Amino acid sequence: MELLECINLEKRYGDKVVLKDINLKIPRGKIIGLLGKNGTGKTTLIKLINDLLTPTKGKVLVNGMEVGVESKKIISYLPERTYLDKSMTVEKVIKYFEDFYDNFDSNKARKLLKKLDLDTNQKLSKMSKGMQEKVQLVLVMSRCADLYILDEPLGGVDPATRDYILDTILTNFNENASVIISTHLISDIEKILDEVIFIDKGKIILTSSTDELREKEKSSIDEIFRRMFKC
Amino acid sequence: MNIVFDNDRPIYIQLVEGLQIHIISGMIFPGERLPSVRELALNLKVNPNTMQKALSELEDLGLIYTERTNGKFVTTDKSKIEKLREKYAREKTSKYINDIKELGLSKKDIINLIKEME
Incomplete structure (x- = not known):
């Protein structure tokens, strides 16, 4: 059984077709890049997989079942924009994740955060953008999930932070799970x-x-992408 | 271990070449036990699946072997390593000769140049 399957998926807002004829199968144990320019439907697709939007047509299956409460337990999702209350401290966010997700491994999160040399009693709002991104990635990757979906995890952060993010993804990747990463920063x-x-x-x-x-x-994937989508 | 990657070519081929160079140069010894696929992948910052593919290829070439439960080891067959060294040396030399010929030098000039450098 495929980990994720999209069948004839379509999403419209009124007359505007945002996604059409999406057929996709994703097995376990892969790191997959979802690549496209801005505004091509990447985030819409990700939201459909996360059951945050309802398809106009077609369906999304996770482990053979239509998405819903059960699939949310096994998909760990890093949205493009944070949903965390920035007045919370890191310590509080960890507690929040512990309460919210059965599969959240707080020891793992603490271990990963320790490497960041971070005061966990600090409020999110007091941290740099790069640090906030890192903290959120650590939280998402510290859930023991079947599918990790990272929407633009590299946007707006410096190259050193990008390296940290890629390292964290690789370190926590395992053969029973898959990772989908949406980005337009392909070469990184x-x-x-x-x-x-x-x-x-x-x-x-x-x-x-x-x-x-x-x-x-x-050629490189970056080069192929540029050639294909030349403006 | 360090390999500089070029995104224009398949990563697994570059891993195969990079590991071969490590073996030829003695940075990894004959008979040495290799780190796990996961460790190697993390070390070189590549996908573990890609690393697995590269190691399978090296195993097909007889440069590494798997001992069940013990992991993967570099071949102890020194003649195999020697052959590989020769293959790389020939490839690199031929590339070098072509590059220099493009500058308009003859083979004799090249030999003289090398002697001068010594």
Whole structure:
């Protein structure tokens, strides 16, 4: 059984078609890049998978079951914009996650946060943007989930922070789970991807293993993407 | 261990080449036990699946072998390593000769140049 399957998925807002004919199968044990320009439907697709939006047509299956309460337990989601109350301290957010998610491993989170040399009694609002991103990623990756969905985890952070984020993803990745990373910052991340999904104007236009695509096109994924979507 | 990657080529091929160079140069000894796939992948910051693929390839080439429950080891067959060294040396030399010929130098010039450098 596939970990994630999207069948003829479509999403419209009124007359505006945001996603169309999305058919997708994602097995366990892969790191997958969901790549597309801004406003092509990446976040909409991610929200549909997380059951935060209702499809106009088609369905999303996680472990063979339609998304809902059960799938939320096994999907760990890092949204593009934070939903955390920034007046909370890190310590409080950890407690919050412990209460909220059965599969949250607070020891793991503390261990990962320790490496950041961070005062956990500090409020989120007092931290730099990069630090906030790191804290949130640590929280999301410290859940023992089947599917991790990271929406633009690299946006707006410096290269050193990007490295930390990639390291954290790799360190916590295991063969029983998959990770979907949406981004338009491809060159920073393409080295760790098993597969890529190119999405444009609400449609999937390419899915491939990254190394096969490099071999075939004799270029980097970043270069292929730029060529394909030249403005 | 360190490998500098070029995103234009398949990562697993670059891993195979990089590990071969480590073996040829003696940075990894014949008979040495390799770290786990996971450790290697983290160390080189690549996907563990890609690392697994590269190690399978090296195993097919007979450069590493798996001892059940014990992990993966570098071959102790020194002639195999020697052959690989020669293959790389030839490839690199031929590339070098081509580059220098492009500058308009003859083979004799190249030999003289090398002698001068010594």
